[in-house]
Amino acid sequence: MTPDTSRAASLVAIWTVTCLCTASLSRNLRHLGTVALLLVTTVFVGCASQAASAQQQPPVALAYPANNNEALTTSRPAGYYAKRGAAMSFATDWALNNGAQATHIRAIVGSAQRLPSVIKLVSPAPKTFKKDWRSYRARFIEPVRLTAGQSFWQRNADHLERAEVTYGVPAWLIVGVIGVESIYGRHTGSYTTLDVLTTLAFDFPKSHPKWKARQAFFRDELSAFLQLASTQDRKIESWVGSYAGALGWPQFMPSSWQQYAVDFDGDGHIDLLNNQADIIGYVANYFKAFGWQTNMPTHFKVTVDQTHAALPKLLEPDIVPTFTANDLHHNGAALGADGLAHQASLALVLLKNAKGSPTYVAGTHNFYVVTRYNWSSYYALAVIELGQAIQDSL
Helix, strand or coil: CCCCCCCCCCCCCHHHHHHHHHHHCCCCCCCCCCCHHHHHCCCCCCCCCCCCCCCCCCCCCCCCCCCCCCCCCCCCCCCHHHHCHHHHHHHHHHHHHHCCCHHHHHHHHHCCCCCHHHHHHCCCCCCCCCCCHHHHHHHHCCHHHHHHHHHHHHHCHHHHHHHHHHHCCCHHHHHHHHHHHHCCCCCCCCEEHHHHHHHHHHCCCCCCCCHHHHHHHHHHHHHHHHHHHCCCCCCHHHCEECCCCCECCCCECHHHHHHHCCCCCCCCCCCCCCCHHHHHHHHHHHHHHCCCCCCCCCEEEEEECCCCCCHHHHHCCCCCCCECHHHHHCCCEEECHHHHCCCCCEEEEEECCCCCCCEEEEECHHHHHHCCCCCCHHHHHHHHHHHHHHHHHC
């Protein structure tokens, strides 16, 4: 879901949807080899084993099998991108770099449909749009997600407990992310992933201030998706997900499957689309990889003097922890005893409200880690509050 996401990741119509789906946009790729021997030497080598205690090794991703040529073919007719030189050059280069048949890959990329609705969704929000934390929060901390989250937690209590022991990531955070991303698998998206990623790889809107970087990002994700699809027993056009190319319950980007997916239940297969144990393991492993600190709070309450001369300086780093607790406390951002006792750096995080005063929190390193799933402070606080509300309800 993080880039303009960082959730990816990661407008509303536009902005609100982006906060959900760029989850994935901070999640990077690289590259399968051209033969199975190279694949075995990647970071995904080895079969994962169940971790029954903190002393055992955490599950690891399985090595990719050799390319499945049936997965890298398509019965769809040639579409818009079959006539785009950049798309065909990309397909040819990918085939050469990955030991695939160039005609197959050109046919796949050439069959992709250009999606104007997706281009619109990733375009910058109208200048008249105003962010509103209170309305954004109400979309996620609500009865449907709370009830679904309770059921998900109860069904997966053992997996959640083991993930917390293995990775040090609390169950409430894992539950909060999956709830915000897809309401526990209810809303995983209906866009054909090949069409989405090809559209954004070659027609990302130039009205976006970072369009070149975003387009390059999506070309990388298209490459990762072709690699992923080549290892799965399903036709490439059958993959569906969000308008940004995010997939499954945790709304991962294809490169994230390569980097952070784990066989958490030890069944010899990684499934982030349906296997709830693997989904839980993926989310926990993702946060651990980005530096989650066990037992550190995500944020502290803070009372801000909006007339203080130092306020612009305190807000300048945004979500990046920069200041000591005393820096904040003596420059117009008063902390309670728990915040003042925090020894590591803090960020003064501003969340705007359409009406009334803005909302502020003092974000820790762990708050920043949550934004690596989707580069948005609104997203991060919604995930935190949803997860903790579900935990309290249990």
